[in-house]
Amino acid sequence: MATQEERRTQTRDALLEAGATLFAERGVAGASVDAIAQRAGRTSGALYDHFGSKEGLLFALLASWVDDATAVITAEQATAATLDTWVAVMWRAVSDPPSGDARWISLEHELWTYAAQSERARRYLARRYQAAWDGIDEVATTWAEPRPDVRIGPAVIGLLLGLEMMRRIDPDAVSDATAIAALRGVLAGAADRGAAP
Amino acid sequence: MATQEERRTQTRDALLEAGATLFAERGVAGASVDAIAQRAGRTSGALYDHFGSKEGLLFALLASWVDDATAVITAEQATAATLDTWVAVMWRAVSDPPSGDARWISLEHELWTYAAQSERARRYLARRYQAAWDGIDEVATTWAEPRPDVRIGPAVIGLLLGLEMMRRIDPDAVSDATAIAALRGVLAGAADRGAAP
DNA sequence: GTCGTTACATAACGATGCCAATGTTTCCTC
DNA sequence: GAGGAAACATTGGCATCGTTATGTAACGAC
Numbered sequence: 001m002a003t004q005e006e007r008r009t010q011t012r013d014a015l016l017e018a019g020a021t022l023f024a025e026r027g028v029a030g031a032s033v034d035a036i037a038q039r040a041g042r043t044s045g046a047l048y049d050h051f052g053s054k055e056g057l058l059f060a061l062l063a064s065w066v067d068d069a070t071a072v073i074t075a076e077q078a079t080a081a082t083l084d085t086w087v088a089v090m091w092r093a094v095s096d097p098p099s100g101d102a103r104w105i106s107l108e109h110e111l112w113t114y115a116a117q118s119e120r121a122r123r124y125l126a127r128r129y130q131a132a133w134d135g136i137d138e139v140a141t142t143w144a145e146p147r148p149d150v151r152i153g154p155a156v157i158g159l160l161l162g163l164e165m166m167r168r169i170d171p172d173a174v175s176d177a178t179a180i181a182a183l184r185g186v187l188a189g190a191a192d193r194g195a196a197p
Numbered sequence: 198m199a200t201q202e203e204r205r206t207q208t209r210d211a212l213l214e215a216g217a218t219l220f221a222e223r224g225v226a227g228a229s230v231d232a233i234a235q236r237a238g239r240t241s242g243a244l245y246d247h248f249g250s251k252e253g254l255l256f257a258l259l260a261s262w263v264d265d266a267t268a269v270i271t272a273e274q275a276t277a278a279t280l281d282t283w284v285a286v287m288w289r290a291v292s293d294p295p296s297g298d299a300r301w302i303s304l305e306h307e308l309w310t311y312a313a314q315s316e317r318a319r320r321y322l323a324r325r326y327q328a329a330w331d332g333i334d335e336v337a338t339t340w341a342e343p344r345p346d347v348r349i350g351p352a353v354i355g356l357l358l359g360l361e362m363m364r365r366i367d368p369d370a371v372s373d374a375t376a377i378a379a380l381r382g383v384l385a386g387a388a389d390r391g392a393a394p
Numbered sequence: 395g396t397c398g399t400t401a402c403a404t405a406a407c408g409a410t411g412c413c414a415a416t417g418t419t420t421c422c423t424c
Numbered sequence: 425g426a427g428g429a430a431a432c433a434t435t436g437g438c439a440t441c442g443t444t445a446t447g448t449a450a451c452g453a454c
Contacts, residue, residue, distance in 0.1 A: 004421050004430065011432080027310050029226030032411060046432050048413070106313055112362065113224050113310050116303055126366050133363075133370065147378070154370040155379040158359030165309065165358060166330075166351040169323050173330065173351040178387065181344070182352040185386020186379045201400065201451055208402080229441060240403050241443085247401095251442070 012050050014040040016064065019057045024106035028058060028114050059124065062111060065104065074135065083143045087183040091176065094160045095167065105164050132157055140187060150190045159186055209247050211237040213261065216254045221303035225255060225311050256321065259308060262301065271332065280340045284380040288373065291357045292364065302361050329354055341388030349387045356383055 018040035022031035033054055037044045051057040073093045080086035097104045115121040133153030140152045159182060167174040215237035219228035230251055234241045248254040270290045277283035294301045312318040330350030337349045356379060364371040 007420090008431065024313070026314055027226065029224065030314055033413080034411080043433050044413080045434075049430095049432065054412075106310075109306065109310050109313075113303075113306050116221070116306075117223055117227055122366075129363070129366050130370075149372065149374040150378045151370055151372070151375050154363040154367075155356075155360065155375055158361075158363040158371070159352075159356045159379065159383070160359070161362060162355030162357070162359030163352065164355075166326070166355040169319075169326050170351075173327075173348055174355070175346065175348070177346040178348050178352055181347045181386045182356070182383045183386075185382040185384070186356070187382070188386060189378045189380075189382020190375065204450095205401070230443085231441080242404075243402050245443070 011040070011042055011046055015042065015047055015050060015057065016061055019061055020101075020103050020107065023058065023061070023110055024103035028054070028110050055118070055120075058111070058114070061107070062124070062128075065101075065107070077139060083184065083187065084180070086139065086143070087180050087187070088176075090156070090160060091163075091179045091183060094164050095176070095179065105161075105168070108161070129154075129157065140190075144187060144190075147190060152187065152190045155186050155190060156183065159183060208237070208239055208243055212239065212244055212247060212254065213258055216258055217262075217298075217300050217304065220255065220258070220307055221300035225251070225307050252315070252317075255308070255311070258304070259321070259325075262298075262304070274336060280381065280384065281377070283336065283340070284377050284384070285373075287353070287357060288360070288376045288380060291361050292373075292376070302358075302365070305358070326351075326354065337384060337387075341384060344387060347387045349384065352383050352387060353380065356380060 015036065018036045019031070022036050022039060025031070033044045033047055036057070037047045040046075047057065051060055073090070076089045076093070077086060080089055094105070111121060111125060115125050133151070136153035136156050137146075137151070140146065140156070146152060163174050163179050163182065212233065215233045216228075219233050219236060222228070230241045230244055233254070234244045237243075244254065248257055270287070273286045273290070274283060277286050291302070308318060308322060312322050330348070333350035333353045334343075334348070337343065337353070343349060360371050360376050360379065
């Protein structure tokens with residue numbers, strides 16, 4: 001019943017799933033190709049046939065993820081009627097990731113440190129985040145008049161990532177109220193309020 | 198002229214310096230013990246005599262760093278007369294690190310991903326950041342009445358790290374004005390303003 | 395001046411890793 | 425149903441890395 005093509009996408013998905021878990025758990029350098037393949041019930045040969053290299057698997061992983069996450073977030077953003085619900089939606093997307101995938105942030109950090117060594121990874125990161133910044137910038141104009149000297153997108157995304165980092169160390173340190181208050185504050189501070197002398 | 202003890206601290210410092218650079222450049226996993234020793238003009242034998250293991254070097258590095266950075270920051274904080282100058286001092290400490298050490302943030306990320314694998318590293322991180330949070334919490338009460346359901350320390354530190362991350366991708370994305378506006382916004386949002394319905 | 399100790403260097407071991415070359419099996423086509 | 429290709433497995437080479445065991449030269453106490 002299972003055609004060859006179905007089988008192929010099946011093992012591809014299994015390898016991506018295993019890679020996501022092990023990269024997040026042990027890091028890109030710490031997760032061996034053999035360990036990933038074994039967890040997927042396959043061997044390293046299959047992995048190389050599919051992705052060509054370890055880095056290939058990493059990029060494939062991130063590509064699929066970005067598509068999923070941004071799709072979910074922008075879809076929910078469209079339904080946000082007030083600034084508070086918008087902020088809450090963003091925070092929820094980070095603190096309790098869509099598709100029930102809690103490894104997202106870990107992998108994000110992995111990519112970040114990996115970017116210190118790989119030029120390709122750095123360019124990849126830049127493209128990806130600039131798109132996210134633009135999205136935030138655009139939605140933010142709905143809620144407040146922007147200041148010319150302040151770019152709101154990077155500030156919001158940075159705060160989201162930073163809050164998640166703190167929460168990983170101590171979940172009690174960043175309550176939902178704290179996160180939402182901080183996000184609203186950044187949006188307010190970067191808006192029409194004049195700069196201090 | 199050089200006594201034995203002087204020689205020892207000299208090579209210790211050389212190894213720390215080399216470790217800082219290579220850990221930041223290539224990551225903890227990517228920087229080999231031999232490469233670190235070679236950069237310090239020594240051999241791996243010296244490194245093991247001093248630090249016992251690769252992890253030992255990492256922890257020694259961070260310990261010395263935390264002492265330096267927090268000393269500088271708290272010293273400057275005491276001189277800050279207004280909220281704006283305080284915020285500016287904090288941002289400057291992150292964006293243009295004290296002691297001219299630009300590798301700080303890279304190493305911070307390294308430690309973060311390393312913490313995913315090492316229980317000891319995680320506990321180390323927690324202790325370190327909780328101290329920083331408390332410091333911010335205390336100073337923040339000088340400028341605004343705190344809300345009971347909002348912890349300001351983690352929000353400020355998170356924002357600082359997040360902003361720096363964005364700035365690494367694209368230095369133009371986070372101007373000083375953006376950073377300071379965002380920080381002031383977080384402080385304002387987490388203060389006396391009432392929560393939304 | 396002798397001798398133990400310190401502060402490194404040297405060299406080798408064991409383990410592990412990425413990756414490629416080469417099988418083997420399964421599936422589709424005609 | 426036979427040939428061929430696709431999908432995956434097996435094996436091994438080649439390199440690297442963390443660590444340790446051992447060597448050695450300089451130093452310092454007496």
